[in-house]
Amino acid sequence: MPEPIDTVYPIILCGGTGTRLWPASRESMPKQFARLVDPRTSTFQASLERVAEAGVFAKPTVIASAEARFIVAEQCGQLGIAADILLEPQGRDSAAAVAVAALHAAAIDPQAVVLIMAADHVVPDTRAFVDAVKAAAVGARAGYTMTLGIEPTRPASDYGYIRRGAPIPEAPGAARVEKFVEKPDRAGAEALIADGALWNSGYFLFRADLMLAELEAFVPDVLDAARSALDAAVTDLDFVRLDGAAFAKAPKISIDYAVMERTARAGVLPVSFPWSDVGTWDAVWQVLDHDAEGNAVRGRVSLVETKNSLVHSQGGGLTAVVGLEDVVVVSTPDAVLVASKARSGEVKQLVNALRASGEPEADAHLRMYRPWGWYQRIDIGERFQVKRIQVVPGGRLSLQKHYHRAEHWVVVRGTAEVTVDDRVVLVHENEAVYLPIGSMHRLNNPGKIPLELIEVQVGSYTGEDDIIRVEDIYGR
């Protein structure tokens, strides 16, 4: 059944690692997939829900890195939302992603109106958002590349601005873009606001055919690479993998530089709903509810004489703050951040320094998500390591062996089907199984509830790289 003529095709871009929200956001679980703002859903999931209204939006398309594919699939699955998932073999900035999005939509309907969304924005008022998209789509259908321009609420120096030009007659409320302005200083921001400029939200709406024409005109290399990568794409499980060699040829350039600042057809719809890109912990604090002292807390937190602070305690521990104001404290089982709220943007430099000195916590979370579930180290010693492992129903780890460690598995929840060399055994709650060094083994959850087990590794070396994978259903 064809989509109605006024359907909008949402494309959610999931790139970025959210370094400035370390230690909650790390490369192994970037902020758009973490539950930083709403404890029940990630901003990626909130983005999916924002474009779920039938009759307004077509099936969403998600463009993500290959590494994030299982998180994307799991989080779509949790909401029961079907999405096309396109995988970038490597990040080539937003122009290449938009080119892929436009080609993907044009293949369904050349005149499809595409909505480009970031996965990490917070927009609490879905109704206002959908109304704005509908209004902007009128401009897009009339041939404009539309942006949503947020009415500023403070002289922010961490957002780009848009100066409005003449009204667009075909689209009530919309105006032509006179100029995109880079992030200003505070005085510049005040002048821009006095002048009626808007924040650049990064939401774009355009007709697929017209965007393809603009890309062809301004950055033909990007479009060629995107087209070749999509033509040679491979479908793998539920994912469409863009061709790596082809996509690598796309120049790295943002859609702003590539098209928006050069097109004669840029339009903007002013909107005034609350919006944040939650780029820093300060921004997270701003979008959260506060108590009477201005504090936003999560988890087991105790405060004494503390004001205007964000305190998140993750993983069950207790976090206490005494006699401070305007601080951010984020404690996780393996890393703690304490920062001046005003300087929370400098967390980026911190993470760069941690990477430079090779600290694993810079990029890896203690809980590592895998297509079959997750594992988390809970203890480590000189010749042993202990992990908690959860396997989703139907999940199946690779067939593997280790050269340097034996493993003891104690099932604490659910039922495991364990292959050890040529034996297959069912291991139930409160039962254990032993895997000698060098044995070929595999773990599988044949049941209906998650399987949880404690793994005790004993041996001279317990690193992740002592895994010899013989077979894997997830193509790793």
Next chain:
Amino acid sequence: MPEPIDTVYPIILCGGTGTRLWPASRESMPKQFARLVDPRTSTFQASLERVAEAGVFAKPTVIASAEARFIVAEQCGQLGIAADILLEPQGRDSAAAVAVAALHAAAIDPQAVVLIMAADHVVPDTRAFVDAVKAAAVGARAGYTMTLGIEPTRPASDYGYIRRGAPIPEAPGAARVEKFVEKPDRAGAEALIADGALWNSGYFLFRADLMLAELEAFVPDVLDAARSALDAAVTDLDFVRLDGAAFAKAPKISIDYAVMERTARAGVLPVSFPWSDVGTWDAVWQVLDHDAEGNAVRGRVSLVETKNSLVHSQGGGLTAVVGLEDVVVVSTPDAVLVASKARSGEVKQLVNALRASGEPEADAHLRMYRPWGWYQRIDIGERFQVKRIQVVPGGRLSLQKHYHRAEHWVVVRGTAEVTVDDRVVLVHENEAVYLPIGSMHRLNNPGKIPLELIEVQVGSYTGEDDIIRVEDIYGR
């Protein structure tokens, strides 16, 4: 062999829980036994070493709570220092402890010169300390109850002060005490210092017979209770347990109020060595070495634009601070403290609040020391709990059973002797043993190196109170 006539009998008082140094110091491991200042020794151990010089000091006596007895014994053992360990069934403040100390020393030599020391002070210069004790002992032998008075280095409002009176002719450098002054405000402290007053260090030296006479005169109830408690004391393993019923009759009063402020024989020896009672995190920061930015760090710490702060990261995690000054950050595996350094005294209120709301982290450490070694919870879930257990060579847990949980033990280091009902088995590294619900079991380290094992408990209830102890070599 009798001690030489000029020997000093050191008595170390180990009371106190160091609440203001939470979360490193908790009731289950108070600050005097923790390695807060020197990563190699506790302040209790440093106190033992301070009075170790043969020919100057007799065998030390430690007065501790019954709960702390195994920590005291273990820390003495680590240094190879023998001590008499007297256990208070409950804390009755310092007058009762001093009475016990005086009685204990008088039983060896009625004219013994006793040195009363707190276990939680930091005195880096042992030579200067020993010289001061020798000089003060001259006054004590002449019949004065001597204190060491520290020359103030700042107008501290968290110490008591001593005003000096006329010189004591028999003790060069010493003076009579004109007046003990309670903790003053800052202006009062400045006036006192201008007037030549000294900090009251809490170190006392006196002749046992004379102190007993003073106690008899001023607080006979305290002395009676102490004498009865010592007369009825029971020797238990290496400890002397004061009789609980008798000791409970001692009124709770400090030695300062009971004797020092009332005696006509109080003397003070001015000393100028560095000294701190490390009562708050601010005080800990002051005695530690600082880097060029004034920071004192321990463990895995990363700082960006941070000054004059104390950052301790315990248990292997990473702790990062960005853009702050004059803060204290102490992170432990189960609790994190972030405080304004200037307000670190308010940690006491925090801990009181945590106690009031029943948070286990208020008093219990994650790692719990026992006479046989220690255990630490490393994970907990709905129907399971995982612990790491270390048993010292020769250590032997109680014979016990559980009504609500089975246990799996995986040995990761050393060798375990495990009794399960009527079987006794040796379990070696990388071997496991299963203890069904209700089985009678016991764990024992028969080897020469510490035994470490991972315990996975599975059952409907995994609390510490589901332990039915049938037999215990430690008299618990």
